[in-house]
Amino acid sequence: MTPAMPWLAPVWQQINRARQQSRLPHALLLSGSEGVGKKHLAERIAHALLCESPNEQGEPCGQCAACGWLAAGTHPDLLLLEPEEAGKAIKVDQVRALSAGLGITSHGGRYKVAIVRPAEAMNMNAANSLLKTLEEPTANTLLILGTAAPGRLIPTVRSRCQKIQVPLPSQQQALGWLAAHNLEGEAAVDSLLLAGGGPLYALVLHQEGAEALLNDSLQQLQAVGEGRLDPLTVASEWQGDELALRLAGWRQWLQWLIRAQFVPADNGAVNMAQKLHTITESVDCQNLYAFMDRIDSARNALGSGLNRQLMLEDLLIRWAAMPTGRQNNVMQGSR
Ligand SMILES: [Zn+2]
Structure with missing residues (x-):
């Protein structure tokens, strides 16, 4: 394993031992946060x-x-299954083509490997179709599913895979990796926070200039929460191409709010919670968890042609109605 991602080493050693002892299962489910290196590990x-x-x-x-083909990205025994467009669903026809490809004898006389990512992007038909391949595995094939949301996979698919949890790096490891990719200082810390700790995702966010967009979104959420901004205005502004990123950011902030309560010594969580000062005052964790579920459902439905405006209006109106620091401040003011 490349020393550049030291946090993957223990998981890699476990898998490599199984490979050497010919104990690899037919399907692996790599689950771990966005940008933690699951794709790298699968490759x-x-x-x-x-x-x-x-x-x-x-x-x-x-x-x-084989190494030559792999370097050129043309190895016939390595199949990749991803959404045709980022953020869209993996469709049943794509899974059928993959299963057909896995059924053909390998070119190199060795393994056939298929990588499915993000696995939760498979719609119901696609997942059911993959299930057939999982139930009748051919010899010397390995399916590798990668997901940041294992709970969104159908249980029958989950149960037929050997689960491998890909851990988050320590902050020091993550910042070391980011520094090696020319992202340092406060920008690195902020990107890592926004990314939920996954360094590869943090780098993408930074390169896409996502900090500004997300900071902007965060301020709008604060204003909606405090009744200073109309949820419907924000909904119409948010329904464009960047919606997936905004929803991911929103979910991440809720996670930091919860974390700051449970792990008060976590500097990252406290820093982020301070940015959310008006929401953190009297926040109710159960409400936050329920809200995270709503955001997950919305993210799940993004590729399905739903009415984004209506979905956002629903989320933002509920957000405005959340018991937040606003009520708390009013109460303090009336004392
Ligand atoms: Zn080789």
Whole structure:
């Protein structure tokens, strides 16, 4: 495993041991936060299985024909299943094509590997179709499903995979990795907070200039929560291309609010909670958890052609009605 992502090393060693002892299952479910390195890990597994002579640590040789194809992204035994457009669903036809591809004998006479990500993007038909492949696995095939939301997979798919939890790095490890990618200082800390601790996601957020958009969104949420801004105005502003990112940010802030209450010594959580000062005053964790579920449902439905305006109006009106610091301040004011 590349030392650049040291937090993946223990998981990698576990998988590599299983590979060496021919104990790999037919399907692995890699679950872990957004941007923690699941795709990287899945590709490492694929490379170790497809290379003609990987070393003890599972590092591919870099010399054989398979390594050449992998480097060019053209290895016929490595199949990738992703939404056709970012944020959209993985469709049943795509799964059928994948299953057909897995049924063909491997070109290199070794493994056939399929990576499905994000696995929760499969719609119900797609998931049911994949289930058939999971139930009747062919020899020397490995399906690797990656997800940041295992709870959104149908239980029958989940139960047929061996689950591997991909851990978050420590803050020090994450900041080290970001520094190696030229993101340092306060910008690195902020991006990492917004990303929920996943360094690869933090880097993407930073590169896309997401901090400004998310800070803006955060201020609007504060204003809606305090009754200073009309939820319907915000809904019409938010329904564009950046909606998925705004919803992800919103969910992350709720998570930080909850975390700040349970782990008061967590500097990251406290910093973020301070940015949400008006909401943190009298926040009710149960309300926050329920709200996170609503945001998850909305994110889940994003690719399904739902009416974004109506969905956002519903969320924002509920948000405005949440018992927040506003009530608390009013009470303090009347004392
Ligand atoms: Zn090789």
